[in-house]
Amino acid sequence: MSEMILRDAMSKALREALDQDDRVFLMGEDIGAYGGAYAVTKGFLEEYGEERIRDTPISESVFVGAGAGAAMIGMRPIVEVMTINFTLVAIDQIVNHAAKLSYMSNGQFKVPLILRTVTGGGGQLAATHSQSFENWYASVPGLKVVVPATPYDALGLFRASRKDNNPIIFAEHAMLYRVRGEVPEEYYEIPLGKARIAQEGSDVTLIAYSGMVKVAEEAAEIFYRNDISAEVIDLRTLSPLDLETLVNSVKKTSRAVVIEETWKTGGFSGSIASDIQEAAFDFLDGPVLRINGPDVPAPYAKNLEQLMIPKASWIVDQVKYNFGL
Amino acid sequence: MATELRMPQMGYDMEEGTVVKWLVQEGETVKRNAPIAEIETDKAVVEFETETEGTILKILASEGSVIPVGQTIVVVGSEGEEFTITEPLQVTEDSDTPVTENVEISNKIPEISENNVATDPEITPSSIIASPIARKLAEDLGIPLSKIQGSGPNGRITKTDVENFQDSDDEQVSETISTTPETTQAPPEVTPVKSSSNNSPSDKQPLSRMRQQIARVTVKSKSEKPHFYVSAEIDMTRAMALRKQINEQLSPEGVKITVNDLIVKASIETLKKFPKFNAYYEEDGIVYNDSINIAIAISDDEGLIVPAILDCGDKSLRQISQMVKDLAQRSSNGTLSPQEYTGGTFAISNLGMYDVTSFVAIIHPPQSAVLAVGTVTEKPVVKDGEIVIAQTMVGTISADHRIVDGAEGAEFLVAVKSLLENPMSMVV
Structure with a gap:
C-alpha cells in the first residue's frame, strides 16, 4: 500500500x-x-x-x-x-x-x-x-x-x-x-455502476460524487459532533447509476440529501432525488433535499466563486431545518 | 334533526379525551344542558353536557375509550328518528381491536349542526402533516397520528416522533388501566412498577399526563411567544395594614382577604386600563377578550394547573376573595368546569408562600402576560430621606412582545404597583 x-x-x-x-x-x-x-x-x-x-x-x-x-x-x-x-x-x-x-x-x-x-x-x-x-x-x-x-x-x-x-x-x-x-500495489478494479459507502451512518444519507464527496464528509463530521449519524455515499459513476445502494441506504436512514456542484436547475441531483422518492416514498421522513450551486455563471472573484460552491454548512443547515434533527 | 355531539376541546392543547362513564343510556330522554357523560382530560374528569334536548339515539364511544377532539361520541335526536353520522368513529386506544364502528354511513352530504359542542373539526387524519415513514410506522404500530405531537417543520410528525411516542406508549396503557372508569376524581399519579427484566435505565420515571401536558404547553409558549420581563419592587406596607384591618373587622362574616386577593384585584383594575394585557395574539390580529378572567397558578403534588376566576372585571375585593377560595377548593376536589380550566385571560403566579424574592413566569397560552410575585418581606427602605422598615414584594410581569413592548410592560407594572401601594382605591 x-x-x-x-x-x-x-x-x-x-x-x-x-x-x-x-x-x-x-x-x-x-x-x-x-x-x-x-x-x-x-x-x-x-x-x-x-x-x-x-x-x-x-x-x-x-x-x-x-x-x-x-x-x-x-x-x-x-x-x-x-x-x-x-x-x-x-x-x-x-x-x-x-x-x-x-x-x-x-x-x-x-x-x-x-x-x-x-x-x-x-x-x-x-x-x-x-x-x-x-x-x-x-x-x-x-x-x-x-x-x-x-x-x-x-x-x-x-x-x-x-x-x-x-x-x-x-x-x-x-x-x-x-x-x-x-x-494498493496489487491490482484491483472497481466495477462501473457500484457506489461506495464512504461512511456508514443511520440518521441521514448524504449522496455526492466527485468534488462534493469531501464536502459531504465534512458535513458528516459536523453531524457526528452533534450526535447525528450520517451515511456518505460516493456515486463513483453517474451512468450507470447505482440506485439500489441509494435506496437501501435511504430505507435505513429515512432521510436523503443529494449534493452536486453544478446548477440546481437541471442538475443530476434532481433525477436522483426523484428516483429515490419513487422507490422509497414510504420510508421518507421528509423531502429528499438537493444541495446544488445556485443558478448563476461562476464569478471570477475568489470570494464570490466560493459562494456558489456547496459547503458543508449548507448541508447541515438544510438537514437541521427540514428534518428537525 | 339528529345532532352529533363531539369530543369537546376542554383545554388548550387538548387533543383527545377519555369517555370515563356514560350517565345516560341509549333511548333515554335528556334535557338541554343535562350531564350525559364523564370525560377525562389530561387534567381532570369533567361532566359533559348535552347542548340539545332529545333522545339518546346512539352512543358511539364505549366507556374507557380515548377519542380525538372533534370526533362524534353520541347522537341525540327525536325518538325513532333515522340518522347518519358524518364519519366513522375511530377509537384510538382502549381495546386490542382498534374498532372502526360504522353507523349507517350514507353518501349524503354531512350535516353540519350548529348545536355541536365547540370542537375542532379540523383534526382529521388527512389534515395531519406527517412524513411518509411516520404514517407507515404509526399504521404498523396502530398508533393514531392525531395523538402524536409533530416536531418537524410545520409541525410535521416525523419518524422520531412516532418512535418516541411508541416508547412512552406502554406507560400510557398502564395509566389507562389504573384509572378506574367509576371514579370521578382526577387520575391518580402514575407510579409505574418496574419489572426487574426491564432493561431501560433504572432512574427514568415515565411522565404523567399532566407532566406531558405541562411540557408541551411551556415549550410551545417559550418557542412561540417572545417573552420579555419587567420587574418592580412594590411597597406593601399599606396593603398589609389594610388587609389586617379588613380581616379583623370582617372575620365574623367569614371574610379573610389574602395578599393574593389584593394582587388579583390590583391586576383586574390595571387590565381595564391596559386591555392589551388581557388580549392574545393571532397571526392576523390581536384578539381582545370580552371579559377579564384571572387565572391563578395552583400547584399540587402532580404538577400545575392554571384555572381562572371568570368574568371578575366588576367584582369587589370581597367577591374576588370568595371566588379565588372557591376556585382553589374545587381544583383540589376536581370539580372545575372546562371553562375555568381554559378561560383565563391573564395569569398570576404567586410564590409568596416560599421565601423567594422574585422569579419570572412562563406565559400560559394563549394569554399574553403573567404576573409573578415573590414573598412580602420586611426590609429597610428610604422614605423622604429617612431609613424606615417597609414590607416589600417584587413583582415581575412576563409579556408577549408580539402584542406589547417594554414601555407598556413598565406602565402596566407601575400601575399595579401604584394600586397596591395606595390600596384604598381598590376597596372604596
Missing part, C-alpha cells in the same frame, strides 16, 4: 494502459510537449513517442471525432479534452456519434473511447472554464459517466473503463488532483 495523489494515480492508470495494450494511444491538447494542462501526462511523450502521445490542434470536434473513429476500427483511444467546458465544441461527436454508433449499427460497431476531461470550479477560472457538465452527459443513453473522488477510485475505475466497450466520459475534478489517498 502506498499513498499517492490523484494526479499520480491517473498517470499510473494511463501508463498501465499504454504498457499493457498496443491499441491504446493518447490524443489531446497539450498532452505531449507540454505534459498536460494538469500535468497528468508529464514525460509521456519522451517515454512513449509521438505516435502514441499525440498533440492535437485546438479543434475538439475533430480530435474527439477522430478518437471515436479510431475506436470503431479496433483501437482503444484515450482522448483528453482539456476541460469539460470545451467538450461543448465536440458535443455532436460525443452525443450524436460516439454514443449512438453501436445502437444505430445494430452493434456492428463498438466505440471503446475513453474521453478524459477535467470538471468543476474553484480555481478562479471564471464563467466559461469552471462548469460541470457531467450531469448532461449522464442523461445520454449510450454514454457512461465516471466521476471519481479519490486516487484509489480513479485508478480502479479507469481500469474497469478500459475493459468497457462503450464510450466513457471520465471526468476528473480540477480541485482533486492533489488529493492524497492510499492506493
Whole structure:
C-alpha cells in the first residue's frame, strides 16, 4: 500500500494502459510537449513517442471525432479534452456519434473511447472554464459517466473503463488532483455502476460524487459532533447509476440529501432525488433535499466563486431545518 | 334533526379525551344542558353536557375509550328518528381491536349542526402533516397520528416522533388501566412498577399526563411567544395594614382577604386600563377578550394547573376573595368546569408562600402576560430621606412582545404597583 495523489494515480492508470495494450494511444491538447494542462501526462511523450502521445490542434470536434473513429476500427483511444467546458465544441461527436454508433449499427460497431476531461470550479477560472457538465452527459443513453473522488477510485475505475466497450466520459475534478489517498500495489478494479459507502451512518444519507464527496464528509463530521449519524455515499459513476445502494441506504436512514456542484436547475441531483422518492416514498421522513450551486455563471472573484460552491454548512443547515434533527 | 355531539376541546392543547362513564343510556330522554357523560382530560374528569334536548339515539364511544377532539361520541335526536353520522368513529386506544364502528354511513352530504359542542373539526387524519415513514410506522404500530405531537417543520410528525411516542406508549396503557372508569376524581399519579427484566435505565420515571401536558404547553409558549420581563419592587406596607384591618373587622362574616386577593384585584383594575394585557395574539390580529378572567397558578403534588376566576372585571375585593377560595377548593376536589380550566385571560403566579424574592413566569397560552410575585418581606427602605422598615414584594410581569413592548410592560407594572401601594382605591 502506498499513498499517492490523484494526479499520480491517473498517470499510473494511463501508463498501465499504454504498457499493457498496443491499441491504446493518447490524443489531446497539450498532452505531449507540454505534459498536460494538469500535468497528468508529464514525460509521456519522451517515454512513449509521438505516435502514441499525440498533440492535437485546438479543434475538439475533430480530435474527439477522430478518437471515436479510431475506436470503431479496433483501437482503444484515450482522448483528453482539456476541460469539460470545451467538450461543448465536440458535443455532436460525443452525443450524436460516439454514443449512438453501436445502437444505430445494430452493434456492428463498438466505440471503446475513453474521453478524459477535467470538471468543476474553484480555481478562479471564471464563467466559461469552471462548469460541470457531467450531469448532461449522464442523461445520454449510450454514454457512461465516471466521476471519481479519490486516487484509489480513479485508478480502479479507469481500469474497469478500459475493459468497457462503450464510450466513457471520465471526468476528473480540477480541485482533486492533489488529493492524497492510499492506493494498493496489487491490482484491483472497481466495477462501473457500484457506489461506495464512504461512511456508514443511520440518521441521514448524504449522496455526492466527485468534488462534493469531501464536502459531504465534512458535513458528516459536523453531524457526528452533534450526535447525528450520517451515511456518505460516493456515486463513483453517474451512468450507470447505482440506485439500489441509494435506496437501501435511504430505507435505513429515512432521510436523503443529494449534493452536486453544478446548477440546481437541471442538475443530476434532481433525477436522483426523484428516483429515490419513487422507490422509497414510504420510508421518507421528509423531502429528499438537493444541495446544488445556485443558478448563476461562476464569478471570477475568489470570494464570490466560493459562494456558489456547496459547503458543508449548507448541508447541515438544510438537514437541521427540514428534518428537525 | 339528529345532532352529533363531539369530543369537546376542554383545554388548550387538548387533543383527545377519555369517555370515563356514560350517565345516560341509549333511548333515554335528556334535557338541554343535562350531564350525559364523564370525560377525562389530561387534567381532570369533567361532566359533559348535552347542548340539545332529545333522545339518546346512539352512543358511539364505549366507556374507557380515548377519542380525538372533534370526533362524534353520541347522537341525540327525536325518538325513532333515522340518522347518519358524518364519519366513522375511530377509537384510538382502549381495546386490542382498534374498532372502526360504522353507523349507517350514507353518501349524503354531512350535516353540519350548529348545536355541536365547540370542537375542532379540523383534526382529521388527512389534515395531519406527517412524513411518509411516520404514517407507515404509526399504521404498523396502530398508533393514531392525531395523538402524536409533530416536531418537524410545520409541525410535521416525523419518524422520531412516532418512535418516541411508541416508547412512552406502554406507560400510557398502564395509566389507562389504573384509572378506574367509576371514579370521578382526577387520575391518580402514575407510579409505574418496574419489572426487574426491564432493561431501560433504572432512574427514568415515565411522565404523567399532566407532566406531558405541562411540557408541551411551556415549550410551545417559550418557542412561540417572545417573552420579555419587567420587574418592580412594590411597597406593601399599606396593603398589609389594610388587609389586617379588613380581616379583623370582617372575620365574623367569614371574610379573610389574602395578599393574593389584593394582587388579583390590583391586576383586574390595571387590565381595564391596559386591555392589551388581557388580549392574545393571532397571526392576523390581536384578539381582545370580552371579559377579564384571572387565572391563578395552583400547584399540587402532580404538577400545575392554571384555572381562572371568570368574568371578575366588576367584582369587589370581597367577591374576588370568595371566588379565588372557591376556585382553589374545587381544583383540589376536581370539580372545575372546562371553562375555568381554559378561560383565563391573564395569569398570576404567586410564590409568596416560599421565601423567594422574585422569579419570572412562563406565559400560559394563549394569554399574553403573567404576573409573578415573590414573598412580602420586611426590609429597610428610604422614605423622604429617612431609613424606615417597609414590607416589600417584587413583582415581575412576563409579556408577549408580539402584542406589547417594554414601555407598556413598565406602565402596566407601575400601575399595579401604584394600586397596591395606595390600596384604598381598590376597596372604596
